[in-house]
Amino acid sequence: MNKKIILSSFASLLFLSQAANAEFKVGNFGTLSFTAGVQSEYISKGIGQNSDRAAYNAAIDFVAPTSIVDFYAGYSKISATGNNYSWEDARYAGIRKTIGSVTLDASLVETLKAGNSKSNQNNDVDFTYKATFAPDKAPYTIGLVYTQNDTNGSKPSATRTVGKYYQEINGSYNFGFATAGISYGENKNDVDVTTVKLTKSFMNADFTLSYIDAQRKGAAGAGSNLDKDREYLTLGVSKTF
Structure with missing residues (x-):
């Protein structure tokens, strides 16, 4: 991990953070915002995605509120390392509805890891x-997340x-x-992930320090996406323009 590059990236974002947060109106349809960030390591569902190196990310988001639901869509890009690719692109869209203290959200996310040939x-x-669940003026939130992949997972054996x-x-x-935030997630028969994080807004930027404990599921055997139980400590900073 190149610490000089990471420190330089954090310093650059701190400089950019002096700009005020801004949303751009798109006629009467909605608003557009831009986000840029860097993190010491990119971890997704307990698995490192960028070979223990710093990851840079950028995103553009559009939100169109209506009297019934809020529509949103966006595009993001983040550093990731794999089979002949170095970036992970995501296109997403969804709807959001708040009923009292509860916000419901349904989205579709397409992730593309573009290799150097069609076969990759x-x-x-x-x-x-x-x-x-986020009561008005309360300091706490409680949330549930469920995600299903269109591939229906992988089958390392005929029975698993x-x-x-x-x-x-x-x-x-x-x-x-x-x-402070805490979460517990399970990638079915693959990895159990516990995350504890602390987020602080400073100089118009958001800093997040995270401890991530990833436990390889015993039932996954050789088919797990995690080579062994791992612990991560990551630092990230992001700025929305």
């Missing part, structure tokens, strides 16, 4: 459903399916000086 193109689609779906329970508490 790797894309899949996730269907994700979320429910978040790995990663067919991912489910998570999470919560957060705003202490004033910072917001």
